[in-house]
Amino acid sequence: MRVAGEGRVEMTVEEQIGAAALAVQAPAAALMAFLAFRWGLVQSLRIRLLAMLHAGFAWLGIALALSAISHARVLAWGETASLGLAPLHALAAGYLGATLFAMTTRVSSGHSGRPLSADNPAWLLYLAIQAAAIARVTAALCPASIRTRLGRYWARCM
Secondary structure (H helix, E strand, O other): OEEOHHHOEEOOHHHHHHHHHHHHHHHHHHHHHHHHHHOOOOHHHHOHHHHHHHHHHHHHHHHHHHHHHHHHHHHHHOHHHOOOOHHHHHHHHHHHHHHHHHHHHHHHHHHOOOOOOOOHHHHHHHHHHHHHHHHHHHHHHOOHHHHHHHHHHHHHHO
């Protein structure tokens, strides 16, 4: 952004797109958080299959919030202030991974005549997906020096 004559602010096309994305994603993230709360995210934790679906939905709000924050940071401080791939990891690994696994568990249970519930192996696999999503988002938010050290540590453990 730069200030033009008479106090006008001129924005590049990329900045205009970022501002538009921010204007859409911030309210959408707030709406997703409200809906997750209103639909009883905390109460659903007693029923595993329902908890899987609700937590997957919560990831959508997290992804939108991270994307809105990233766009706001870029508009305020420039491209280097971006959150990088954290919003994408929250959307892909968090929302899509969790929701896909939860829906697959529900549909396969229903079509095979089993009770509509998540058994222990399905629950453990779901928790592993959640751990991987959290790890990916956290890694994307960490500075490069920390990611390098963590990568070396992980390689030594393998």
